[in-house]
Amino acid sequence: MREHAFDRRGWLRATIGVIATAIASVLGLVVGGAVVSPGLAGRREAWRPAGRLSDIAPGVPTPITIRVTRQDGYYEAVDQQVVFLVKSQSGGVRALSSTCTHLGCHVSYDADKKVIKCPCHGGTFSPDGRNIAGPPPRPLAELSARVEAGRVFVQL
Ligand code: FES
Numbered sequence: 297m298r299e300h301a302f303d304r305r306g307w308l309r310a311t312i313g314v315i316a317t318a319i320a321s322v323l324g325l326v327v328g329g330a331v332v333s334p335g336l337a338g339r340r341e342a343w344r345p346a347g348r349l350s351d352i353a354p355g356v357p358t359p360i361t362i363r364v365t366r367q368d369g370y371y372e373a374v375d376q377q378v379v380f381l382v383k384s385q386s387g388g389v390r391a392l393s394s395t396c397t398h399l400g401c402h403v404s405y406d407a408d409k410k411v412i413k414c415p416c417h418g419g420t421f422s423p424d425g426r427n428i429a430g431p432p433p434r435p436l437a438e439l440s441a442r443v444e445a446g447r448v449f450v451q452l
Contacts, residue, residue: 343449352383391441398432
């Protein structure tokens, strides 16, 4: 009689252990998938339209706001990024980030002084993005840009 009670307890413990392991496995898959999948899928760069080349004056950094939509897990994150388009005399175009390379403030173009200025600590960049004064340690980041049928595209 006592032996049967032990067998039932043993069977019950084994069953509970199997059920607990199954629940933990399912939770692990759900939580792990939610954590890992956005990191794998949400950060894809794409060519984004950035206006017409004819609207940009040669040599003048022209700020363009580009709307960037990214899938972030179950959410769609909409971000607006400002880039400077700089058209050369030959008609080529460069795209510069508007994020200061010192501590990440947003820079703007001072047309009177013909420099790109950072409002935070006085960093100064030339119109082609070179760091020329203040604390920024390097030039503004250059983004990939291309022109197709008179329209500018920037990779963000
Ligand atoms: S963040 Fe631009 S100079 Fe410091």
